[in-house]
Amino acid sequence: SQWGEENLQALSIQEGEDVTMNCSYKTYTTVVHWYRQDSGRGPALIILIRSNEREKRSGRLRATLDTSSQSSSLSITAAQCEDTAVYFCATDFPGYQNFYFGKGTSLTVIP
Amino acid sequence: DMKVTQMPRYLIKRMGENVLLECGQDMSHETMYWYRQDPGLGLQLIYISYDVDSNSEGDIPKGYRVSRKKREHFSLILDSAKTNQTSVYFCASSLWANSDYTFGSGTRLLVI
Numbered sequence: 001s002q003w004g005e006e007n008l009q010a011l012s013i014q015e016g017e018d019v020t021m022n023c024s025y026k027t028y029t030t031v032v033h034w035y036r037q038d039s040g041r042g043p044a045l046i047i048l049i050r051s052n053e054r055e056k057r058s059g060r061l062r063a064t065l066d067t068s069s070q071s072s073s074l075s076i077t078a079a080q081c082e083d084t085a086v087y088f089c090a091t092d093f094p095g096y097q098n099f100y101f102g103k104g105t106s107l108t109v110i111p
Numbered sequence: 112d113m114k115v116t117q118m119p120r121y122l123i124k125r126m127g128e129n130v131l132l133e134c135g136q137d138m139s140h141e142t143m144y145w146y147r148q149d150p151g152l153g154l155q156l157i158y159i160s161y162d163v164d165s166n167s168e169g170d171i172p173k174g175y176r177v178s179r180k181k182r183e184h185f186s187l188i189l190d191s192a193k194t195n196q197t198s199v200y201f202c203a204s205s206l207w208a209n210s211d212y213t214f215g216s217g218t219r220l221l222v223i
Contacts, residue, residue: 031209033211033212035212040216040217041216041217042115042203042214042215042216042217043154043201043212043214045211045212045213048211088153088154092209097142097159097208097209098169098208099212100156101154102153103151103152103153104153
């Protein structure tokens, strides 16, 4: 995608560790969505953060948004094996009525 | 149970055959989308539909067409399939454009 991209393609961590995935976008956005995709399934929204928010939490998930650097991050605290998935950021773009998805970060949590 | 349903889940077609991928949603969402997902390329938007008979090309519409005659149903048609259309196709819907998406489970298409 030309509008959003993750900085790392694949991550492998031990169960219990914390992990952060980053996403940078090239133009102004009003909201960043983070989706996870399990193997053989479609992506599912896990958290979204709007441009007037700097941080958003949901359970073990924490999303941040820095509009000045045009970047967002998704952190998972105390990762568990069931967090193994591909994580995508998606950003909107003024004038376009759809979201653009990054290429995704594949996270593997090893027991 | 609010969901997006895609049929079929798996499909094998010969080059030159016509392909119909179907998608339904039970949430009365206005906007529906077709994406394809290929390794290393992420999700690429093929077509977007804002409502019945209100469709727009996405980033990679060539070789595809769509049909939306009912709000809950959105079809993707490949006329004379090509081997480079082998991919996983995802349908998604949203309440309106730029609200969060609900995706189906995908159709895995192999064109031989």
